[in-house]
Amino acid sequence: MAIYQLSNDELVSVETTSFEVEQLKERQDIQRLLRTNIAAISEETLVIAEEYGHFVDSNRRIDLLGIDKNANLVVIELKRDDDGGHMELQAIRYAAMVANLTWEQAVSAYGDFLTQTEQDLDAQSSLLDFLGWDSPQEDDFGKEVRIVLAARNFSKEITTSVLWLNDMGLDITCVRLNPLRLGERLLLNVEQIIPLPEALDYQIEVRHKKREERAARSGSKDRSVLSLFVGGELFEKDFKKSDVGLFTVLALAQNNLIDEDAFQFLRHNKTCSFQLLKKREEIKATEDKYKKYRTHLEPEFTYQGQEYYVARNWGLPNTKRFMEEIQNRFSSLRFEWGVGCL
Incomplete structure (x- = not known):
């Protein structure tokens, strides 16, 4: 779709150009600019490394490595091509390579990055x-x-692959960078x-629904x-996975185990892909529609006079992970599976 500059009497067309025509290089220009303005393509992200390549038996390097506000790692790959090459496969390899990155390794990588970029920060x-x-x-x-x-653009092969990979549970974002020329600017x-930002909530719901349908068709749905x-005392017996968050919160509250740190841990926990505790006004329309x-x-x-609802989106893998997190954080809590667990 064309872009125009508005004046009093006319619309002035903004011409599409390319990185090659403008003699902008992938690393020296595009990567350098995005490195210090990463919010342009990934909001609430902190770049902690550039050309990160601390992999065993590999000479590959991640263009930019960051973390987001949820402490997730963010692998950022850049191309100035008109089709994106095979960047989705390359990024998946990189994601696998950094999946086990520790806090200490991240701090070390960020320290090197701060030194390289001459930033006087700890x-x-x-x-x-x-x-x-x-x-x-x-x-x-x-x-x-x-x-x-x-x-600059993405081929149909890449977009089709990314849509399928996201449907299978990955989290991949594609951002088009389109250079434009307006006179000397x-x-x-x-x-x-x-x-698509406006369809994000819907796409998440479709993804979860398809997962549930696949599990049901294969007969592997856990009941x-x-x-x-x-x-050591029984608090609640024989409840469904969908209630694991609810009974955990209630057990902690009734046993006076929720201080401010514990509340913040519970409030922002997203093990089930949705925030564990939300106020009524924070719940999105799609979350409400699909009874999350x-x-x-x-x-x-209720905590300090504020009322909350508890998320219910618990598949078998994230239930197990949540239980491990809770038992590690609160040593007095223990879960047991009932008969019939897969």
Whole structure:
């Protein structure tokens, strides 16, 4: 779609150009500019490394490596090509390579990056400030790896592959970088094309629905039950996975185990892909429509006068991970699976 400059009497067409015509290089220009303006293609992201290549038996390098506000790693790959080459496959390899990156390794990489870019900051303190942490939380760091692909354009093969990979559970964003020329001015149109921002919530719901359908067709849908113990005493018996967050919060509250740090841990936990605790006004329309929170009932938890609903989007893998996180954080809590667990 064409872009125009508005004047009093006419629309002046803004001409499309290319990085090659403008003699802009991939690393020296595009990567350098995005490195210090990363919000243009990935909001709430901190770049911690450039040309990161600390892999065993590999000479490959990630263009930019970052972390987001949820402490997820972000692999950012850039191309000035008109089709994107095979960047999605390359980025997946990189994501696999950094999936086990530790907090200490991230701090070390960020320290090197700060030195290279001549920034007088302490790496660990800067990371903690960005994440809003008082101290390192190794168990919460790097649980997921997101991928951001930015290019002049993307071939149909890439977009089809990315849509399928996202449907299968990956988190890949495609951002089109379109240089424009208006007289002596060089402009850059930044446009996220996958997932479409206005359709993001819908696409997430479609993704979850397809996963559930695949599980049902294969006969692998788990119908087991759980029991929760606090200090060795039974708190709740034989409840469904969908209630694991609810009974965890209630057990902690009734046993006076929720201080401010514990509340923040629970409030922002996204093990089930949705924020564990939300106020009524924070719940999106699609979340409400698909009953991710039981807003047709009274709020389920109150903390310091504020009422919250508890997320219900628990598949078998994220239920197990949530249980491990809770038992590591609160040693008095213990879960047991009922008969029939897969």
